[in-house]
Amino acid sequence: MRIATWNVNSLTARLQHVLDWLAANPVDVLCLQELKLTDDKFPLDALAAAGYEAAVFGQKTYNGVAILSRAPVQDVVRNIVGFTDEHSRVISATIETPLGSARLVNGYFVNGQAPGTDKFDYKMRWLEALRDWLQKELQANPRLVLVGDFNIAPEDRDSFDPVGLRETIHHTTQERDHFRALLQLGLVDSFRLFDQPEKSYSWWDYRMLGYQKNRGLRIDHILVSQDLVPAVKACTIDRVPRKWAKPSDHAPVILEL
DNA sequence: ATGGTAGATCCTCTA
Numbered sequence: 338m339r340i341a342t343w344n345v346n347s348l349t350a351r352l353q354h355v356l357d358w359l360a361a362n363p364v365d366v367l368c369l370q371e372l373k374l375t376d377d378k379f380p381l382d383a384l385a386a387a388g389y390e391a392a393v394f395g396q397k398t399y400n401g402v403a404i405l406s407r408a409p410v411q412d413v414v415r416n417i418v419g420f421t422d423e424h425s426r427v428i429s430a431t432i433e434t435p436l437g438s439a440r441l442v443n444g445y446f447v448n449g450q451a452p453g454t455d456k457f458d459y460k461m462r463w464l465e466a467l468r469d470w471l472q473k474e475l476q477a478n479p480r481l482v483l484v485g486d487f488n489i490a491p492e493d494r495d496s497f498d499p500v501g502l503r504e505t506i507h508h509t510t511q512e513r514d515h516f517r518a519l520l521q522l523g524l525v526d527s528f529r530l531f532d533q534p535e536k537s538y539s540w541w542d543y544r545m546l547g548y549q550k551n552r553g554l555r556i557d558h559i560l561v562s563q564d565l566v567p568a569v570k571a572c573t574i575d576r577v578p579r580k581w582a583k584p585s586d587h588a589p590v591i592l593e594l
Numbered sequence: 595a596t597g598g599t600a601g602a603t604c605c606t607c608t609a
Contacts, residue, residue: 346609347601371609373602398602399609448609456608488609542609543599586600586609 338594339364342484342557344587347373351585352380358578359387365407366432368443370486372401396425402445404430420466434594436568439480446488451506464515472522483524483560491516495555507554524560527572527592539574540587548579559592568594
């Protein structure tokens with residue numbers, strides 16, 4: 338089976354891209370971030386016609402996440418449990434995998450703007466709450482997949498300019514410590530289970546020909562719990578839709594189990 | 595030191 342994650346930067350603007358991508362890549366589950374629409378505006382019918390059910394946690398203008406699935410999903414939970422958040426950033430559900438049922442957590446992590454800002458402080462509090470919640474989730478669900486736009490480039494090799502961008506947003510020690518804390522919970526970066534091309538990124542700035550120059554970051558990730566590692570067959574980034582007209586600034590990441 | 599682009603909403607904010 339295949340599970341994918343894609344920050345679409347407005348589902349209204351990107352619905353046709355999502356439908357075209359699913360037609361070419363009929364994954365079992367697709368997790369979306371940055372819907373930028375409310376639940377009542379979610380294109381349930383168009384996605385149902387493509388063969389997908391949806392669990393949605395929308396928000397006007399900003400944020401918003403959804404889980405699309407060919408098979409029914411169960412026990413949908415919105416937000417980080419125990420953390421009051423005005424933003425719609427996390428949706429989780431139980432899905433079926435080759436190793437049995439698993440918990441799937443889809444997150445649009447806080448961007449954080451720059452160290453020293455209120456938004457960065459929010460990012461740190463959000464990441465602490467996520468870690469504390471996931472620790473409990475993993476105890477209850479040893480099979481767990483954490484996907485989404487993490488807004489963290491975990492290592493220098495995940496950035497086109499790790500020296501010039503040292504300690505700037507996506508690259509700070511504090512953010513990377515938080516990423517490692519997730520790994521210390523028993524999660525594994527599935528992308529790094531395999532040999533990958535150098536300069537593999539999942540996001541490129543729209544500005545200054547970022548994609549054309551491959552000035553990107555790997556900030557979209559799929560982490561799997563230890564119990565799922567033996568089932569992981571591949572993890573890839575699909576750059577194809579980043580080349581389409583009017584693309585999202587992110588590319589989909591695909592996990593094969 | 596700044597700007598460049600994109601999306602949604604409103605003429606600015608977020609990324």
